[in-house]
Amino acid sequence: MSRRYPVALATLAAALACVANVSAQSYEAGEQEPALRLPTDPRLWHNSPPLTLESLKGKGVVFYLFEEESPRIAANWPNLQGLSKQYEGKPVLFVAVSSGTDPRVLKRYLGQYRVGWPVIHDYDRSLERAMAVPQLNPGGDEFAFRYVAGDGSMGQGKGADVAGTAEAALKGAAWRVDPAEVPEKLKGAWRAVELGSFTAAARPLTQAAESKDDELKAGAEKLLAAVEEELTSAAKEAQESLNEGDDWHAYKLLESIPQRFDGYEFDLIERAEDKTKELAKSDTVKGQIAAAKMLGKAMATASRGPSGVNRAKGLLNRLVEEHPDTEAAVKAQELLASIGS
Template sequence: MRPADSNRYLLIAVAAVAPAATALAQTGPRALAELRARERAQQQAQLAASAAATGGPVNIDADQVELPADPRLWTNSPPLSMAALDGKGVVFYFFEEQCAACAEQWPMLNAMAAKHQGEPVLFVAVNSGTDPRELGRYVSRNRVQWRLVHDPNGSLANAMGVPALTPQGPYFAVRSLNGEGEIESGVGTDFEATVKQALEGAAWRVAPQGIPRELMRAWESIEFGDFASAARAVNRAASSNEEGVKSAAERLQTAVSEHATELAKQAKDALDEGDKWAAYKALNRIVEQFSDYEDLPLVDRVETKRDELAEDAEIERQVEAANLLEKAIATAARGGPAAMRRGKSQLERIVSDHGGTEAADRAQKLLNSQSR
């Protein structure tokens, strides 16, 4: 074909497709918008179906729910315990990381948490079974701002009555813990209604109003039971020349003293009932959490009694088993099939070699949750 003929046929071809291209350009944005609207509607239907499948009444005893103590299993937060959350509201969001519709909810979920900042309610996301490295990438990719728990063997999900979440559905589940210690299903896909549900009976130990900026981190630590990390800041602020700072420190010191006294009472009651292990745990917590506070004289008396109990053979056995359990959980927390197998093997040895201990009971519960 001659060059001139080639150019002529090219012009004819362009002329032929130009009207179609123009029509596509005119209708493309509208068609794309309709496609996106259908996708959003489909995603909302999937989420609604997931909420229906994982909702409904639940009969959960909050005392049987245990949050992981290993810092490696938490993102955007130090480890929290159920005891530390006593009196607070909590929204738990269990999610399947391969759910695209769930991922698209994160801007809304982050905004909701920011909206309720300052209120006695926490927002905790939970993911079960994902490799920790992949979960870390998910958090970065979706800019997750909630506190997040990695639940490697699904034990927390099981304890909260959450069925297995899969890429085929259900994709997510919501649970609320209110200030009275009651656990309920979330209100479908209405997260604001779930927040309201969680706030029932919820309150701070110390209201944040009037706490100066330099004490806010210490205030948060005290609110969530990490008393030890707040000690230095509170001690320093208690001798401040600024009246507002000193007054706030005194409020925090009062909360600290009240909690230490309550733990000491629990230890005494346990001893009166013959439960040395419960008494030892309460006394040990006082020593670990409150030793660095000034003007808290009960700590010295508590430490003497704790050391006395530590020589008891049964206490030694309980402590040994508890340490082994901590190692087993840390092993499983590394993620991956091999680490999970090693962790399971360690749990089985605790059950067989340390029967009758609290750690053995907890290990058996973890093993039971893995087999479901």
């Protein structure tokens, strides 16, 4: 189609983006522990910062994949957004996905039809494929619903039944903190906590915790307790990895803690930093870090365009040779295989 985004999937740059953003595996309804990953690049999100299924754990998520060239789809946005408003007080999020679209066209489209949902720009259709959705096109299949339920199960939507799909997504879903218990002044911080954006909530919560307003202080304390519970869960997962001898996984979990919980003064954060430094001295973690840096360099090189692709391929081959037993080597092999190298 004339308005489609021209993506050169044969290039290494496209392959890198595909592997980095989503694990292209189909799924059946009820499957647990989904391999699905949402893009982390902010440029691929509209109306929202990047969200992850990890940050949305325990919430229901309804994905609406749509064909933006369809007049029927365009005319139905007011109805869809009206239906979603009926679920504003419930732990379910609606996310739209536009596949294969020119980014400039998509931006104009979202403004023209006043789409307020978070929207993912699935430029190479990798998310569409990962959700086992046949390629959408005008006159054919123009939309599809998929969902991730609060209990972690995944499934196909119920046709055009938005309410039915939302109810399926709500299975096992719950808020960390009941919004009815949160003062209006802290609703922004509450939303950040519920979406896993803990750093964004740090300042308003720490300030409110010192407030002389009893209601505001009580609300802040409940939200801080929810944040600390999430921190404790992350630290516990890291400890389990250590107990199993998986130092690299533990390192990654612990390294992310200071970033995820920046702005808080919980003791666990400092302990995580200390343990991260200790693990970084082990040979296993050193090798993984070195390999990850090489992979990052290859990605940066490939992003420079066709001239950088061959150099990036050389870096990936070198990575596989020098660090064959690393996580980055596995990704490098996937990338090389995807481009026939």
